[in-house]
Amino acid sequence: MFCPNCGSSIDDDSLFCTNCGAKIEDEDRPSQTPVRPDFSGAQGQEAGGQPSQTFFPGPGPGMGAAPGSRPVNAGPNPQNTRGNQPKPAKKGKGGMIALIVIIAVLVVAIIAGAVIFIMIQRNRSQQIAAFRDAVERFEEQLDSSNYTSIQDAVSDLMAECQQAIENRDVGSISELEERINDLSQQLTAITDQITSLEELKNTYQELIADQYYVPEDLQQYVDDIFASLQQAIDDGAGDQLENMRSQMEELIQGLEEKNQEMIDSFLSAGDSLDEKNMTDDEKNSLQSCLDEVTELVEAKNFKQAIERAQEYANRAEQVAMAILARQEESEEAARQSEEEARRQSEEEARRQSEEEAKNDYICPDSSTRYLTEADLAGLSDWELLLARNEIYARHGRQFDDPDIRAYFESKSWYNGTIAPDAFDASVFNQYEKANIAFIQEHEQ
Known part of the structure; x- marks a missing residue:
């Protein structure tokens, strides 16, 4: 189609002229339906009303038509008459x-x-x-x-x-x-890692507190290890985890060895016991305690195992003391039996000696009681003389008379050590004084 303002050739669907910028209205656009020429006149028809020649429209846009040329129609076309007439140009509208x-x-x-x-x-x-x-x-x-x-x-x-x-x-x-x-x-x-270190610390602290006994010679070592572990936690040194775990395992191994030594030491208290001297209750008590120690050691509960082993040692000591007490009682009973036998033997010997002594004395009781007429009855003057002097002889007085001296020296109980002139009569008791006078009266 052509611009209605400047006549330049433009595309059929253009909104503005590319040459002058004029707006293309819809009414300016060519009809899309081809216009057929009117051949209704006599010319151009042959007999029968058929056209005698074919119409070809002139060149249009896109068909080689020269710019500014218009299509040529063979006859009047009322529908195309307005569209083919150029409109007056709208001055200044395109620039605006x-x-x-x-x-x-x-x-x-x-x-x-x-x-x-x-x-x-x-x-x-x-x-x-x-x-x-x-x-x-x-x-x-x-x-x-x-x-x-x-x-x-x-x-x-x-x-x-x-x-x-x-x-x-x-x-x-x-x-x-x-x-x-x-x-x-x-x-x-x-x-x-720090969490693992804290768990490691808490785990081993609880483990040692619950299952192990820390001897005094290891206490400082244990404290140092836990101090190092706490320092690693405070420093955020998570890379020390494996090292600290290794140290803890070594610590536990050392504690197990020390604890086992203590257990063995306590259990050795029963080595010297002779079962032949033990009662059944004592045997059962010790064996029960020993079985508990064995079970606790197998469970790695060394702390309680040591306590039970110490109890075993105490029981063993009590059993040993009981055995010793029974032995001492037995020995004491034997000693007392022997003592009783000896005492009885001595008593019998003393009794026999007294009997013999009585036979050696004319008046055996002259130093312990008052003599009676019955005691002196039947005694001769010589026997009365000896009865009175035997009171002196009991106190060790010597005698000048050879017959009297010979008589008393023949007695086992006599021990003459005091000369007649040195003898003191104050040694006599009341019985002896009275009996001397009583015998002397009968001598007359």
């Missing part, structure tokens, strides 16, 4: 439209740029906010963790993160987030 279009494009570009800028700023703010949240989460992890071993790396990273947030440096966020993730993973691993 072009200006409006340019302004509209600029406004759209400005709005689009503003929208893009706002979106970029919003995205930047969202990135900064998300990064700040990530940093805060990392700080929370730090607050609940021991990061002494990576203190320098954490301090440097947090300073860089704070600087990036203050400067809104989104370009460094990705690299910083990677470093945060790396340190977070390290911190998690360290936290797990």
Whole structure:
């Protein structure tokens, strides 16, 4: 089609002329239905009313027509008459439209740029906010963790993160987030190791407290190991986990050896006992205690095993004392039996001696009671003389008369040591004094 304003050839679907910028109205567009020429006249018809020649429309747009040329129709066409007439040109309208279009494009570009800028700023703010949240989460992890071993790396990273947030440096966020993730993973691993160290400490503290006895010569060693373990926990030295576990295992092995030595020492208290001298109750009591010790050692409960072994030693000592007491009782009974036999023998000998002594004395009781007429009845003057002097002889008086001296020296009980002139009569008791006078009366 052609522009109704300047006549330039344009596409059928154009809204504006590409030459003058005039707007193309719908009414200016050519009809889409081809116009058939009217051959109703006499000319051009043959007999029978059929056209005698074929009509070919002249060249149009796209068919080699010259610019500004119009299509030629063979006859009048009322439908195409208006469309083929050029309209008067609209002066200045095309320039205004072009200006409006340019302004509209600029406004759209400005709005689009503003929208893009706002979106970029919003995205930047969202990135900064998300990064700040990530940093805060990392700080929370730090607050609940021991990061002494990576203190320098954490301090440097947090300073860089704070600087990036203050400067809104989104370009460094990705690299910083990677470093945060790396340190977070390290911190998690360290936290797990420290947790394992704390569990190791608590486990072995409870184990030693419940199942082992710590001798005085090992107490300082035990304290030093647990102090080292606590220091590793405080320093966040998770890499010391395996080393500390190895030390704890060595400690337990050493305690087991020491505890077993103590148990064996206590159990040796029963080695000297002779079962032949033990009662059945004593045997059963010791065996029961020994069985408990064996079971506790097999269960690695050395602390209670030592207590039971010590109880075994106490029982063994009690049994030994009981055996000794029974032996002493038996020996005492034998001694008493022997003593009783000896006493009875001595008593019998004394009785016999007294009987014999009585036979050696004329008046055996003259020193312990008053004599009676019956005691002196039937005695001769010589016997009365001897009866009176035997009171003197009992106190060791010697005699000048050879017959009297010979008589008393023949007696086993006599021991003459005091000369007659040195003898003191005050040694006599009341019975002896009275009996001397009583016998002397009968001598007359």
